[in-house]
Amino acid sequence: MNAEPSSPGAGRLVTIFGGAGYIGPIVAKRLLRQGYRVRIVDMFLYGTQNVLLGLFDEPGLEVLNGDEGKSDVLDRALEGATDVVILAGLVGDPITKKYPEAHQAVNEDGIAGIIDALDGRGLKRAIFVSTCSNYGLIPEGTLADEGFELNPLSLYAKAKVGMEKKLLGLEGKVDFEGVALRFATAFGLAPRMRFDLTVSQFTREMYLKNDLLVYDPDTWRPYCHVQDFAEVIQRVLEASADKVAFDVFNAGGDANNFTKRMIVEAIQKHIPDAPVDYQEHGSDPRNYRVDFSKIRERLGFTPRYTVEDGIRELIRALDQDLFADVDARTNFYGNYEIDYPAK
Numbered sequence: 001m002n003a004e005p006s007s008p009g010a011g012r013l014v015t016i017f018g019g020a021g022y023i024g025p026i027v028a029k030r031l032l033r034q035g036y037r038v039r040i041v042d043m044f045l046y047g048t049q050n051v052l053l054g055l056f057d058e059p060g061l062e063v064l065n066g067d068e069g070k071s072d073v074l075d076r077a078l079e080g081a082t083d084v085v086i087l088a089g090l091v092g093d094p095i096t097k098k099y100p101e102a103h104q105a106v107n108e109d110g111i112a113g114i115i116d117a118l119d120g121r122g123l124k125r126a127i128f129v130s131t132c133s134n135y136g137l138i139p140e141g142t143l144a145d146e147g148f149e150l151n152p153l154s155l156y157a158k159a160k161v162g163m164e165k166k167l168l169g170l171e172g173k174v175d176f177e178g179v180a181l182r183f184a185t186a187f188g189l190a191p192r193m194r195f196d197l198t199v200s201q202f203t204r205e206m207y208l209k210n211d212l213l214v215y216d217p218d219t220w221r222p223y224c225h226v227q228d229f230a231e232v233i234q235r236v237l238e239a240s241a242d243k244v245a246f247d248v249f250n251a252g253g254d255a256n257n258f259t260k261r262m263i264v265e266a267i268q269k270h271i272p273d274a275p276v277d278y279q280e281h282g283s284d285p286r287n288y289r290v291d292f293s294k295i296r297e298r299l300g301f302t303p304r305y306t307v308e309d310g311i312r313e314l315i316r317a318l319d320q321d322l323f324a325d326v327d328a329r330t331n332f333y334g335n336y337e338i339d340y341p342a343k
C-alpha cells in the first residue's frame, strides 16, 4: 500500500539504526502512521526482535537484522533511503563500562562508520541521537543550553560528544544535512521497556514495595516520554533546512527537569507506603538541569507528557500485570548483558 501523496512521509524511506530497542519501535510506528516507509536495522543485542511484530500490520516496514559495523549491512541499510536516524548503541554508563571493547566497536567505530557511509547517497537528513548526559555535572543553579560547555563523565557520553562533533563538522562537505539531538532520559510505555532507567525503575520498585535506595536524591536530570521523542524526530525530519541543518538541540521540556527526590515524591502520591531510603555520594555524580528553549522556539516542540503522566501510565500497566515477567527476563527489560560480537 502506498502512502497518500499528501501525507508528510510520502516518498521518504527512513532507515533507523537501532530501531528494535526501547525508543526505536515508538519512533517507527509514528513515522509509519505518517506515511513514511521505515527500515529498521538492528542486531537484537537484547533479544528484542519480537517487539517489531506489533509493527508488521503497518504498511511500509522493513527489518534488517545486522551489525551497523559491517559494510555490507550498511550498504543494504542505506539503499534507497532518504533519511537516517541513528539510535543504535550500547546505551548507558553501566553497559559501556562493563563491555569497553564492544563500546569501542559499537559507539565509536560503528557510529563513525555509519556517518562515513552517508555521503553521496542522495540522503536528505541524518539525525544522530545523542544525550543530555554530555553536560555531566554543572554548577548549582545553572541551566545547560546547547552552547554550555560539555563535560561528559562516562565512556558513553564521551563517545556521544565525539560523534556529534564528527557529524556536525561535515557541514559544507557532504550532500545531506546532519542534525544532533541530545535526548533527556527516557520514560514511558513501550514494547521494550527499560526498567534500568530512573522513572520506570523507581515506579516499579515502589509499586512492588521493594526497599528502594536512592543515591544523591537532590541531583537534577531532565526526562522525556518516548512518544514525545518520536514527535521530535518527526519534527526534525520535516523542518526546513534553515531551522535544523548541522545544528544541535536538547530534546525534552523544561517542566520535566526533576531531581530523584521529586520523582520519588511524585510516585509517593500514588504509593505512599513504599519504603525509600536516601544516601549521598553514590557512584554517579551526574547533575544537570537543561534548557529546552531552542527546540521549543525553533521547532515548536513542547512535550505532551509530564513525568507524573509517565508514572500514572506505568502504574496502570503494573496494575494490569503487564510486567509480571520482568524478573524472569531481566535482559529484555534493561541493558545488562550482551554477546558482542555474537559468538
Ligand SMILES: NC(=O)c1ccc[n+]([C@@H]2O[C@H](COP(=O)([O-])OP(=O)(O)OC[C@H]3O[C@@H](n4cnc5c(N)ncnc54)[C@H](O)[C@@H]3O)[C@@H](O)[C@H]2O)c1
Pocket: 017, 018, 019, 020, 021, 022, 023, 024, 041, 042, 043, 044, 045, 046, 048, 066, 067, 068, 069, 086, 087, 088, 089, 090, 091, 092, 106, 110, 129, 130, 131, 132, 182, 183, 184, 185, 186, 187, 192, 194, 197, 335
Ligand atoms: N533511553 C534513554 O533514556 C536515552 C537517553 C538519551 C539518549 N538516548 C539515546 O537514544 C538511543 C536509543 O536508546 P534506547 O533506550 O532505545 O536504547 P536500547 O539499548 O533500548 O536500544 C539500542 C538498540 O541498538 C541496537 N544495537 C546496538 N548495537 C548495534 C549494532 N552494532 N548494530 C545494530 N544495532 C545495534 C541494540 O540491539 C538495541 O536494540 C541511543 O542512541 C541512546 O544513546 C537514550
